[in-house]
Amino acid sequence: MRQLSAVAVCGALVLLAAQSKAAPGQVSLSVSSKRPQLGETFTVQLVALTDRGSPLPSAPKLRGPAGIVARGPDISAQTRVNIVGGKVIAKIGIAATWTLRATKLGSFTIGPGSVVIDGKQVLSRAVRVIVVPAQPRATRQPFDPFDPFSFPGMPKLPGMGASDDEEDEEDEIALLPPYPGEYRLERAADPTAFLRAEVEPRRAVVGEQVTLSIYAYGQRGPFRETHTSEPSREAFLSFTLLENSYAEPMYRVPVGDSVWHAKKVRQLALFPIRAGKLVIGAMRLGFDGRGYPSDGPHRGLVRYSNPIELPVDEPPVAGRPPGYKLGDVGRYTLSASVTPREISAGEAVSVVAKLEGTGNVPFSLKVPRKTAVEWLEPNIIEQVEPRGSTIGGFRRFSYIVRIDAPGDIDLGELSVPFWDPERGRYETARATLGRVTVRAGGANGASPEPPPRDPLTALGPPRKSLGNAEASATSFSRQPWFFPSLLLSPLLVVGAYGGRRLVQTARQRAKSAAEDPTKLARSMLAQARQAQKQKDIATVATKAESAIMWGIEYATGLRARAVLKEQLPAELATLGLDADTIALIQEVLTACDDVRFAEPLAGDELYERARALTERLLKLSPRGDKRAS
Numbered sequence: 347m348r349q350l351s352a353v354a355v356c357g358a359l360v361l362l363a364a365q366s367k368a369a370p371g372q373v374s375l376s377v378s379s380k381r382p383q384l385g386e387t388f389t390v391q392l393v394a395l396t397d398r399g400s401p402l403p404s405a406p407k408l409r410g411p412a413g414i415v416a417r418g419p420d421i422s423a424q425t426r427v428n429i430v431g432g433k434v435i436a437k438i439g440i441a442a443t444w445t446l447r448a449t450k451l452g453s454f455t456i457g458p459g460s461v462v463i464d465g466k467q468v469l470s471r472a473v474r475v476i477v478v479p480a481q482p483r484a485t486r487q488p489f490d491p492f493d494p495f496s497f498p499g500m501p502k503l504p505g506m507g508a509s510d511d512e513e514d515e516e517d518e519i520a521l522l523p524p525y526p527g528e529y530r531l532e533r534a535a536d537p538t539a540f541l542r543a544e545v546e547p548r549r550a551v552v553g554e555q556v557t558l559s560i561y562a563y564g565q566r567g568p569f570r571e572t573h574t575s576e577p578s579r580e581a582f583l584s585f586t587l588l589e590n591s592y593a594e595p596m597y598r599v600p601v602g603d604s605v606w607h608a609k610k611v612r613q614l615a616l617f618p619i620r621a622g623k624l625v626i627g628a629m630r631l632g633f634d635g636r637g638y639p640s641d642g643p644h645r646g647l648v649r650y651s652n653p654i655e656l657p658v659d660e661p662p663v664a665g666r667p668p669g670y671k672l673g674d675v676g677r678y679t680l681s682a683s684v685t686p687r688e689i690s691a692g693e694a695v696s697v698v699a700k701l702e703g704t705g706n707v708p709f710s711l712k713v714p715r716k717t718a719v720e721w722l723e724p725n726i727i728e729q730v731e732p733r734g735s736t737i738g739g740f741r742r743f744s745y746i747v748r749i750d751a752p753g754d755i756d757l758g759e760l761s762v763p764f765w766d767p768e769r770g771r772y773e774t775a776r777a778t779l780g781r782v783t784v785r786a787g788g789a790n791g792a793s794p795e796p797p798p799r800d801p802l803t804a805l806g807p808p809r810k811s812l813g814n815a816e817a818s819a820t821s822f823s824r825q826p827w828f829f830p831s832l833l834l835s836p837l838l839v840v841g842a843y844g845g846r847r848l849v850q851t852a853r854q855r856a857k858s859a860a861e862d863p864t865k866l867a868r869s870m871l872a873q874a875r876q877a878q879k880q881k882d883i884a885t886v887a888t889k890a891e892s893a894i895m896w897g898i899e900y901a902t903g904l905r906a907r908a909v910l911k912e913q914l915p916a917e918l919a920t921l922g923l924d925a926d927t928i929a930l931i932q933e934v935l936t937a938c939d940d941v942r943f944a945e946p947l948a949g950d951e952l953y954e955r956a957r958a959l960t961e962r963l964l965k966l967s968p969r970g971d972k973r974a975s
Contacts, residue, residue, distance in 0.1 A: 371396040371403060371463040372437070374912075375470040377456065378570065378592035383480040387447045389572060390416075391590070392459040392470060393424060395439035403461040403468075406442035409929060413450035413477075419443055420644040422575040422630075427584045443572060445644055448477040455933045458915055469915030472932040474940060522605065525597040529561060529608050534601045539564045539633045541611075541651035543577070545626070551661050552621055553673035553706040554767050555737055557587070560612040560629050560651050566637030568596060568607055573645045577653075578627030579616055583706075587732050588613035615737045617706050618658040619673065626654040667763040667772050669712045674764040676705015676738075682760055682777035690785045694748040699760050699777055702740035704733070705767075711743055714758030714779075718751035752786040867896035867960050878953045887941035890956030894934060897963030911935060927962065934959050 371394055378389045394403035402423075410416045419442035426437045446456070457472035534540060542561045550556050558579075562571065571591050588594070591611040599608045611631060618624055632646025641648045660672065682699040689695060699711060707730050713721045722745060730739035749755055757779035766773050870893035877885035898906040902921045909917050914935075918928050934955050941952075 371400075371439070371461075371468055373403075373459070373461060373463075373468050373470040373916075375457050375459045375473055376590065376592075377473045377475060378590075379475070380473075381476050381478050382446075382448050384448055384451055384477055385480055387445055388475075389570065389592075390444045390446055390456055390459075390473070392419070392442045392444075392461065393439065394442075394461040394463065394468070395424060395426060395437040396463055398436040398438050400438075401464060403439050403463045405462045406440065406459065407461075408442075408444050408457065408459045409472075410446070410456055411454045413448065413452065414454055414456065415447045415449060417445045418644055420445075420573050422573065424576060425578065425580075426576075426586075427579065427582065441574070443574075443644070445572070448475075451477050451479065453477075455936060458929060458932050467919060469919060469928065469932075471912050471915070472929070472936055474936055522598050522600065525599050525608075528559070528610075529597055529599045531563070531599070531601045534563065534565070534604070534606070535652075536649065538566060539569070539638060539647055539649055541629060541631055541649050543626070543629065543651040543654055545616075545654055545656060549657050549659070550618055551659050551675060551765065551767065552618055553675035553765070554618070555676070555705055556582075556616045556618065556656065557735055558612070558614045558616055558626060558654075559610060561608055562591070562611045562631060562633070562649075563599070563601060563606045563608045564633055564635070564638065565604060565606050567635060569633040569635035569638055569646075571611055571631050571646075572634040573630070573632035573648060574611075575630040576612075577614075577629040577651065578625075579614070581620060581622075581624040582616035582618055582626075584617075585615040585732055585737050586613075587615055587735060613735070615732065615735075617673075617675075617737075618656070621658050621660050624656050624658050626656060628653045661765040661772070665772055667774055669761070670763040670765075670772065671708065671710075673706055674708045674762065675767060676703055676707065676764060677766050677768070677773075678703030678705075678707065678762065678764055678775045680711075680760060680762060680775035680777040682779055684757065684779050684782065687781075688783045688785070689749065691752045692748070692750055694746050695782055697745040697747050697757070697760075697779065699743045699745070700740055701743070701762060701775065702738075703775075704736050704738035705764075706737075707739060707741055708762050708764070709741070710762075712761045712763075713745070714760070716755075716758065718749060719755065719757070720748045720750075722746040722748070749782060749784050752784045755782050755784050756780070757782060863896045863900035864964055867893045867900065867964060870896060871957055871960060874953055874956065878950060883941055883952070886953055887938040890952060891935060891938045893956060893960045894931065894963070897960040898931070901963040901966040930959055930962075 373392065373394045376391050376393075378391075379386075382388045390408060392406050392408065394406065396403060406419055406421065408416060408419070421440050421442050424437075424439045424441050427435070440461075442459075442461075448454075453474060453476050455472050455474050458469040460467050460469050462468075528544075531542065535542070540563055542563065544559050544561075546557050546559075547554075558577070560577070562569070574590075588610060589612075591609050594609045594611070596607055596609040599606050601608075612629060616626070628650040630648060630650050632641070632644075632648050634640075634646040638647040640646055661670075661675070678701055680699060680701050682697060685696050687695075701707060701711065707728075709726070711724075724743040724745045726741055726743055728739065728741040730737065730741070733739070747757070759779060760777045761774050763772060763774045765771075870889045874886050874889035874893065877883075877889060895906045898904060898918070902918060902923055904917055904921060906914060906917075915928050915932060918931070919925070937952055937955065
């Protein structure tokens with residue numbers, strides 16, 4: 347029990363430390379195109395979220411390089427509801443969108459963006475774009491000398507000039523490339539542009555996944571989204587399947603008798619948390635493109651999707667199994683393991699159960715209750731995320747089970763009842779735990795104590811005849827070595843203590859020398875230089891990143907390797923590092939990442955930038971031990 351208490355205390359301290367290190371908000375930066383053409387406009391969006399009830403993020407800023415012209419930002423409100431660790435967490439915030447135009451060819455780093463959250467400046471991660479030459483566009487001949495009626499604005503007379511409009515539309519529709527059936531529509535809701543929201547299924551039970559898809563249709567050619575606000579969904583738990591439309595394909599789709607441009611702009615997995623007629627609000631989107639008149643600067647042609655009223659019921663009461671919890675809807679499997687299988691009374695076994703499947707994966711299992719068997723609260727590890735258009739994953743439950751009674755103990759089974767919407771019936775996922783052999787022990791599981799020693803046994807057996815008493819053994823205090831050893835004992839203790847201190851000091855010095863950030867940083871640079879000579883760009887990036895991390899630890903005391911890269915700018919800003927150095931760190935680390943994920947820099951340039959940054963960090967004055975564990 348003492349070991350279990352110590353583990354619980356350590357877990358609580360780690361959780362408290364993690365909460366104290368939590369960032370004041372979540373900030374992310376995304377770009378609509380990582381390879382924009384020269385002169386083409388594209389957008390960068392900064393999303394900042396914080397806890398509901400906290401002040402909204404403010405003062406969004408974006409750091410842009412020379413050669414990129416920025417306009418904005420256009421700011422809209424954001425609301426997100428998610429499940430974290432079995433709790434419903436609502437986030438509110440803003441989305442700031444800038445419209446950018448590239449004026450020079452090359453590779454550019456945009457950002458980091460920043461906002462003020464609760465009086466503190468929070469930075470996002472920077473993004474990189476590569477500006478490529480503009481591609482020529484096919485243009486239509488404005489006037490055909492052999493067809494005077496092809497001039498724009500000239501009337502189309504029967505039998506003269508081009509074909510009739512109706513025949514042109516029919517031919518164009520007949521020659522359209524394939525498009526997904528989900529885009530099919532009988533008639534348009536607006537002559538120029540409109541949004542369409544659909545849910546599947548159209549009626550659900552509490553806890554069942556409902557997929558919300560929103561499509562944008564434009565009649566005047568291709569368009570981009572701008573000036574967006576998300577649909578309200580307060581009565582649902584939400585997972586994002588499609589966050590924005592920047593990477594989505596655009597299709598030419600027949601709507602009525604005309605050909606429209608259409609694309610999917612949002613897709614969300616929603617789980618209703620109560621019964622009734624629940625409302626999904628409208629989404630706002632601005633259509634940005636030629637032919638779409640803007641409703642204001644950076645707003646585009648603003649349109650709203652249709653709100654949806656979704657009827658939600660509870661699963662049927664008839665046939666509901668004992669222990670069913672409202673909201674456990676989906677399809678799951680359950681497996682479990684028990685170790686060890688043989689213990690002494692009062693000891694514990696470890697039970698690890700894995701619940702996996704699709705839908706609203708439950709947060710708890712039904713454990714068997716037996717006499718003299720105690721189940722402690724489990725430690726839960728989860729990975730529940732989108733899998734295509736379906737939410738799924740697993741939750742792993744680790745239990746400590748103490749058994750006090752000896753014997754061949756059957757632990758029973760773990761179970762979780764759920765409603766399967768596809769089959770329309772209740773099911774139960776089960777995992778049999780089997781038996782554990784428990785050896786006998788004393789009270790409360792302790793080993794039996796030996797009987798008390800009889801002090802009269804030292805007198806020996808009773809005498810059977812008269813005579814002189816036998817001489818007893820000489821006491822050790824009368825031995826000649828007793829008093830000299832008694833005098834030398836303090837000296838031996840002092841000598842042992844001094845020797846221990848010397849060994850500890852030597853070990854500490856060796857450890858400090860091995861962990862010297864300055865030496866480690868320069869060692870990483872040397873290895874990066876060697877890899878550069880061998881044209882091994884991947885190793886250059888790896889060693890350069892390690893050198894920068896050791897330089898950060900020397901300059902700020904922060905163990906940067908234990909911090910997520912997205913949170914690194916905020917941590918460095920909290921420790922007082924100047925904004926220019928933080929931005930430079932972001933740029934070089936992003937360049938190292940690009941070796942694996944994008945077009946990399948040359949090995950020589952990457953090494954030189956990493957070396958210059960590391961030397962800059964090593965010249966800063968150390969700021970004490972503020973390391974993140």
